[in-house]
Amino acid sequence: MELKVEQASEIKGVVKAPPSKSYTHRALMVACLAEGESRLQDPLYSADTMATLEACQALGCEVEVGDDHCIVQGTGGDLETPGDVLDLKNSGTTLRFLTTMTGLTPGCTVLTGDDSLRGRPMQDLLDSLSMLGVKAYSTRNNGLPPMVITSGFPGGRSEIKGDVSSQYISSILLSAPYAQNPVDLQVIGDFKSRPYVEMTLDIMDKFGVYCQQRPGNQFHLEKQTYQARDYTIEGDYSSASYLLGAAALLEGEITVQNLFKGSKQGDKIIVDILENMGANLIVKEDQVTVKGTLEPDKSIKSRNDKSSRSGIDDSTKSSNVTGDLLFTSNLQGIEVNLENSPDLLPTVAALAAVSQGTSHIMGVEHARYKETDRVHTMALELSKLGVQLKEEPDGLIIRGGAHGGEVESHSDHRLVMALTLVGLLTGDMRIKNAASHQVSFPNFPQVMMGLGCPVEII
Template sequence: MIVSVQKSVLSGEVNAPASKSYTHRAVFVSALGTRKAQLSNCLISDDTRSTMNACRLFGARFDETPDTICVSGFGNHPKTPDEVVDIGNSGTTLRFMTALSALCDGEIELTGDASIQKRPNVPLLSTLQKMGAAAYSKNDNGCAPLIVRGKMKPGKYSIDGGVSSQFVSALLLTCPLLDGPTELLIDGELKSKPYVDITVDVAQKAGVQIIEQGGANGNISYRIAGNQHYDLGDYTVPGDFSSVSYVLAAAALIPGSDVSVKNIFPSAQGDSAIIDILKEMGADIVWDKEKGVVRVVHSGKKLTGIVVDAGKTPDLVPTLAVLGAFSDGMMLIQNAEHVRFKETDRLAAMAAELSKMGADIIETKDGLIISGQNSRIKGAAVHGWDDHRIVMSLFVAGMIAGNTVIDTAESIRISYPSFFEDMKKIGARVEI
């Protein structure tokens, strides 16, 4: 899909889409449940469909209405799929199903699209091996297709926390079903920790206890009792801060804009940091937490670049890059090397595409340096890299620069299927 966007001024209200991260976990936890769960306000996207479809192969049943998803779980007894588990483009699904496969009898193969077959899984595979399962890459490169033969056993184990929090989340959600206690020690810094916090939040709402502990050397560990049972019951998925970051950033950058985003309540999402980041950059932004409404009014002045540590908020990096390109001063995005292992290398992608538009941007080993005052942004034909977050962030840049064309725009179906429609409602000039 090709999208063209012209200079736009934004005004009005938009509802935040449901959180992709919370939907993934609510669906998976419900599938692990012993009783029916009813999920409301779920994000139905390509990625979350991947989790639902994969859970079906392990024995879960889903009944959908326009407003809810009713899940009948397989409890502590997932069946062994009789076909290859194809998870499409969803890294979360791959990691969750890989850990789940280590609870099953028999051999399971998991794979995905070309992008998934480039994403690393070594920390999860090596930890599953230490736990007693056979888990390896079919092509011996740490990437899908993956082969798993259970079963993993409880005990005390360690895992590298520096590549992806999804490895940790996958184990935290499956270990409660083992027949004894498990302690999981995180080696080094746990990158994207707020996503693990979301995992723990959903598990606890389903009645499962996962206890976080701090170590003497600064490392953290998680203690998980065995023989637990999930029961999520009735659950409503909160709005998604990652997705609304594009709307908020656009309103903060485009003169004359006045935008309110509804269904944004406090949660464990680390990307809620976008509100404080915009405030620090000088945006006129107010969050009514009780009503769940964020309003941004362009104050007539340009934002100012700041230093941002993206260790806990990797999904904000494309948005931050655009904010830096259109701000005064220097924008320094640090501690973001793990962003290179997403759907694409997002540091390289944003540096390449914003450079085409005239941004003064330098790619470093773990971040980006953007000199907004030296950038001369103009419209351009840019590549979306088949990555939803690259496409949506470049769309924000296009609304300011005008005359911008973005390819692979269909990738927004991964996390925000109604993005272009929502942007049109508040004034975006877009042709698909």
């Protein structure tokens, strides 16, 4: 599947944000471990979250799937050993969370996935689990899936590095209430992506489990049991970033509902980022409105200043020429640290590619360990569109000035949607292997078309 994206001069409408992928994963697993029946309202049904749902079923949890809800019959932590190897497709979250959770089964569990998933590093989590008595190992002894986990979660004291993946930390915390003994987890070094751990603690608390946070990034969990409840999944700021970003680039106005001002999602920083880039936003308790403007011109205006900091020629404002008409983005370049919201890297990089001036994105070295090395793949694909940039170990320096062209998604859902933003301004964009958007935003093309954006599946 490919996406063909043409220039869109206007965007308009009201749309509900897709449900949070992160909260859906966590809600399914906690409801699976809980005692009693939980009703999860507005879950995200995507490739990744279905991998989690089906894995919970394989562990003996009954899940009734409805259009806008699912009913989960909790196991109380009494999990079954899967009857077969669990194929988790491309879901790194599912892999990491289940690596701890399947230690609660009475037998032996094997976790695997597609080619991309089998390249996801796991050794730091394996080392930390070993200190807690969990026997989990890589079948090839290289720290990569397939993984084998045998029965038993004794508990005790452990430590884990905080600068690789917050999912390792969340994995241990989610299942720690069911360990045989209390669990003390020490996060060492830089604690990156901490908001994702705060989301984990939030949903644990909602289902009745208390985690004591101690000074120095220490977490203490006593033996406890989750209690079933009715729970509504909030909208996803990561997925909404493409909608909000498109509105900031184009003429018109959209309102994205189900985005909560008090959310613990780190990616809600996209609102501040867009405001700092010059977008006009109205933020309410449960929705965000963006009013965009597009500047027509007849000539490309040069600004022959140089950026001594980046060493990149910052001489042309971001523009798109269609026939005799030139459109330029009114967004300005930005310097931003995305250490706590690495999933926004593709969105912000795409916006930077069609903004005026030079942007510097930093703090995202851990984004190299996602579905793809997102620092490198974004640099590679934007360079195909004429963008001058510099790849750094932990980020990108980007000068606005993209044009249309053909790009590759690398089967990464966030690249598909981020590169679509560039095409909405430049036109003449084709995104290859675009079906991966279904991982987190299954109806993304349809939603964009409904807002007046010429995005076509071919």
